[in-house]
Each structure stands twice: as structure tokens, then as C-alpha cells.
Amino acid sequence: MRVGVAGPADWPEVVALRTRVFVEEQGVPPEIEQDEHDATAVHAVARDDGGRVVATGRLLVGDGRALVGRMAVDAAVRGRGHGAAVLAELHRQAVRLGLPEVELHAQVGARGFYERAGYIAVGEEYEEAGIVHVTMRRRLDDDTPR
Numbered sequence: 001m002r003v004g005v006a007g008p009a010d011w012p013e014v015v016a017l018r019t020r021v022f023v024e025e026q027g028v029p030p031e032i033e034q035d036e037h038d039a040t041a042v043h044a045v046a047r048d049d050g051g052r053v054v055a056t057g058r059l060l061v062g063d064g065r066a067l068v069g070r071m072a073v074d075a076a077v078r079g080r081g082h083g084a085a086v087l088a089e090l091h092r093q094a095v096r097l098g099l100p101e102v103e104l105h106a107q108v109g110a111r112g113f114y115e116r117a118g119y120i121a122v123g124e125e126y127e128e129a130g131i132v133h134v135t136m137r138r139r140l141d142d143d144t145p146r
């Protein structure tokens with residue numbers, strides 16, 4: 001597995017993966033899956049040994065805050081560390097940008113995944129894109145850029 005920041009050439013593969021996971025698998029309306037934040041976000045990707053993009057996620061930065069989102073791993077390779085590797089890359093990017101904390105809106109089914117990565121849930125559950133979510137936060141103070 002190789003993980004890093006996505007370049008423009010990776011974008012079609014990122015869109016294809018997100019469409020498979022969020023639109024086809026989870027039923028998110030295609031018109032809200034991609035949004036205006038994609039243009040400014042930092043996108044991370046993990047590739048398999050054949051160079052295919054099998055995991056992705058993005059980091060939105062604004063007003064000194066960092067929001068992680070659109071975490072998606074190809075269904076065929078889940079549970080093999082690709083999601084954790086993409087999340088760690090997004091944390092490295094946030095640390096590089098000097099951000100003290102990251103936040104995300106976790107689907108409740110993925111809450112345990114984010115807890116494994118050091119996130120703590122805050123507040124009540126709510127619905128977003130027809131899926132129950134909970135806000136989670138993680139401090140980055142202990143992370144050093146590699």
C-alpha cells in the first residue's frame with residue numbers, strides 16, 4: 001500500500017471510488033456527493049500494489065478549523081488498514097498546516113473506526129444525507145509530522 005496526497009491526475013479515480021461507496025452502496029444522492037469544497041480540500045489516497053486508488057478522504061481547512069470527510073475504502077479491501085492510513089495522512093497534513101485539532105461527522109457505523117484513531121464523540125447524533133451521524137474530534141498535539 002502507498003499513501004499520499006492526491007494530485008489532479010488522481011481525481012477521476014477518487015470520484016469513481018466515492019461514487020461506488022457513497023452513491024451506489026450507501027444511497028447518497030449524486031448531486032450532493034461532490035461539492036464545492038472538493039476544489040479546495042486536501043485529498044489523500046491509498047493505492048494497492050497495482051497502483052489503483054482503493055481508499056480516499058479529504059481535509060477541509062477554514063477559519064483555523066480542520067474537517068475530515070468523505071472517507072471511503074473500496075469494499076473489496078476493507079479491514080486491511082487502508083482507511084487508517086488515509087486518516088493518518090490527513091492528520092499529517094493538518095499538523096503541517098499548524099492545526100491543533102480535527103473534527104468530523106462520523107456515520108454511526110464508522111464510529112468505532114474513528115475511536116480506534118483517537119477521536120472522541122461530542123454531542124447528540126443527527127441525520128445528514130439520510131444517514132445518522134455524530135460529531136467527533138481529535139487533538140493533534142501529540143502528532144509530529146513525518
Ligand SMILES: CC(C)(COP(=O)(O)OP(=O)(O)OC[C@H]1O[C@@H](n2cnc3c(N)ncnc32)[C@H](O)[C@@H]1OP(=O)(O)O)[C@@H](O)C(=O)NCCC(=O)NCCS
Nearest residue numbers: 072073078079080081082083084106107109110112113116
Ligand atoms: C469506515 C471505513 C473508512 C474504514 O476503513 P478500513 O480500511 O476498512 O479500516 P481499517 O482497516 O483501516 O481499520 C482500522 C481499525 O478500525 C477498525 N474498524 C474499521 N471499521 C470499523 C467499523 N466500522 N467499526 C468499528 N471499528 C472499525 C478496524 O478493526 C481496525 O482496528 P485495529 O486497529 O484494531 O486493527 C471503510 O469501512 C469504509 O469506507 N466504509 C464505507 C464508507 C463509510 O462508512 N465511510 C465513513 C463515513 S463517516
